[in-house]
Amino acid sequence: MDKRKWIMVPMSFTLAGAMLLAGCSGGNNNEAAGQSTPGASQQAEETVKPEVKKNISVSVYDRGSVAQDEGTIENNRWTKWINENGPANVKFVAIPRSNPQEKINVLYASGNGPDLLFEYAPNHRNLLYDQKQLMPIDDLIEQHSVNYKKLLEENPLLRKLGTKPDGKLYEFGRINWVSPQRGLLIRTDWLEQLGLSIPETTEELYETAKAFTDQDPDRNGQNDTYGLALSGNSELTMKQLFGTSNKLAVHDGQLIVDWERRTDYVEYAKRLYDEGIIDRDFASDKNGAKAQQDFINGKIGIYPFMDSNTMNILQNLIDPLKANVATADVTFIPYPESKHGAFLPTLGNPVQMTAVISATAKNPDAVIKYVDFMIQESTSLTLTNGIEGTHYKMTDGNVEILDTAKHKKEVADITRDMRMLHNGGLSFDKAGLPLNLYKSDPRREEYQMLYDLYRDTYLTLERPYPELTMSEHMPSLPKDLLTTNTNADEAIDALWLKAIVSGGGYTVQQALQDAQSLWQKSNGQQIEDWYKQWYAENKDNAMLEDDIKQIVKEQMDKYATFKQ
Numbered sequence: 001m002d003k004r005k006w007i008m009v010p011m012s013f014t015l016a017g018a019m020l021l022a023g024c025s026g027g028n029n030n031e032a033a034g035q036s037t038p039g040a041s042q043q044a045e046e047t048v049k050p051e052v053k054k055n056i057s058v059s060v061y062d063r064g065s066v067a068q069d070e071g072t073i074e075n076n077r078w079t080k081w082i083n084e085n086g087p088a089n090v091k092f093v094a095i096p097r098s099n100p101q102e103k104i105n106v107l108y109a110s111g112n113g114p115d116l117l118f119e120y121a122p123n124h125r126n127l128l129y130d131q132k133q134l135m136p137i138d139d140l141i142e143q144h145s146v147n148y149k150k151l152l153e154e155n156p157l158l159r160k161l162g163t164k165p166d167g168k169l170y171e172f173g174r175i176n177w178v179s180p181q182r183g184l185l186i187r188t189d190w191l192e193q194l195g196l197s198i199p200e201t202t203e204e205l206y207e208t209a210k211a212f213t214d215q216d217p218d219r220n221g222q223n224d225t226y227g228l229a230l231s232g233n234s235e236l237t238m239k240q241l242f243g244t245s246n247k248l249a250v251h252d253g254q255l256i257v258d259w260e261r262r263t264d265y266v267e268y269a270k271r272l273y274d275e276g277i278i279d280r281d282f283a284s285d286k287n288g289a290k291a292q293q294d295f296i297n298g299k300i301g302i303y304p305f306m307d308s309n310t311m312n313i314l315q316n317l318i319d320p321l322k323a324n325v326a327t328a329d330v331t332f333i334p335y336p337e338s339k340h341g342a343f344l345p346t347l348g349n350p351v352q353m354t355a356v357i358s359a360t361a362k363n364p365d366a367v368i369k370y371v372d373f374m375i376q377e378s379t380s381l382t383l384t385n386g387i388e389g390t391h392y393k394m395t396d397g398n399v400e401i402l403d404t405a406k407h408k409k410e411v412a413d414i415t416r417d418m419r420m421l422h423n424g425g426l427s428f429d430k431a432g433l434p435l436n437l438y439k440s441d442p443r444r445e446e447y448q449m450l451y452d453l454y455r456d457t458y459l460t461l462e463r464p465y466p467e468l469t470m471s472e473h474m475p476s477l478p479k480d481l482l483t484t485n486t487n488a489d490e491a492i493d494a495l496w497l498k499a500i501v502s503g504g505g506y507t508v509q510q511a512l513q514d515a516q517s518l519w520q521k522s523n524g525q526q527i528e529d530w531y532k533q534w535y536a537e538n539k540d541n542a543m544l545e546d547d548i549k550q551i552v553k554e555q556m557d558k559y560a561t562f563k564q
Contacts, residue, residue, distance in 0.1 A: 054088055067413070118420045119355070122472050179309075196208055269500050343463055399437065
């Protein structure tokens, strides 16, 4: 089977599978026989007196994904399991995933910040640090931790990235198993119908998309297809083809605002719009829902997407497409080359900081013990796989999910954000391969082929990364410049959009001139100088492209050994 040609199978995400380790304590033999010895009772009280659990509060994202009959994100089977098995009495505090900053601001302004705050966005954590709302954790880890202390020793990047400007450690993090985050799906049946090849350059991509629009690739006799999607997450994916997912780029050893790359992208997008290759209403489809539905309905030939989870890609895109169009075939294609290069897509962050302790925490020692509990292997495996016999079984030493839908509802949809300290990059092994995870499924080899195809297509490390680094490792501007920068970016984006949709009434060159003028009036030079200075002073210590690729390369080598 040509694995480049098509994708037509549902695939579940891979879960690190291993036997849940369970221990049981043995009692005194004399006591078991109903006997006693002098001093035995006193000795038992001195040696096995249980430690009283302390109270802590822990935030958890609320994505609205918990089924009604499973409870809430704050109170469900897994919050109860954590409290029953963990070292502390935990009150979970819901933070809306759609707008976490608003809830975080309210909690901390009222003095009610959770003892342990989980938050992906570094800007939000940095703001709390600037406001002196966080507690340093160096001494706490030294005095109270076993597991996280060991993790720091074995992975020094965690300490490096979690340390703030005062030289103290404030943030907890994790090592992730890296997967691609973005890509392009293309209708290979349409390519075959029109006698076209997979496009390898942005010009070929344009020509293919135009053919998909104009030449009735679905052969229904109607002018009802679009070549490409450009709304929602598709927009940023397309920008990465030009290396301009953000405005900064390194030239001649300096970090600068790169107007050329963004201008070239906008010229390209305008060409697609003017020629009807994209939906004329793309700008109003802000979340991309209409474009996704059009793709599923068989009306879009090239779909730029954002998703690291192959299960989601298949269940949300490919399976519904094939349900509607039985003859549809699709595949992933590498980013076509623009004049600025042939880029990697965004990759998952290999070293990700995720949590901080609030300065108001009354029992920080208990928080540290909770962290240790959450990163230990048995906890991670349970919160990932569920309960043996209920959600999975062991087959030849590997975890096999019993019912994917049941597992999703009762485990994955609930525990996803409880596992923000799960070190998947360290624990992933061959048990997590689809070939082993679905031993009883007759399509297991197809699942494995698909998983490999996704990785093979996009983990091509000879290509340059489309950004300076992962967004989470970008430096945070000072608060005053951050606000100015955000406002300027929004206004400039509006100018670029105006150029795309205005035909000859407002050209890309006019937009460029107006954007540069607005940038200068918005202290743009001061912002650019700040970035230049940061890069000059930190390029040898920050986590940039070479560091990312090194970690990914090590994981790829590890993955290769699984399949031997």
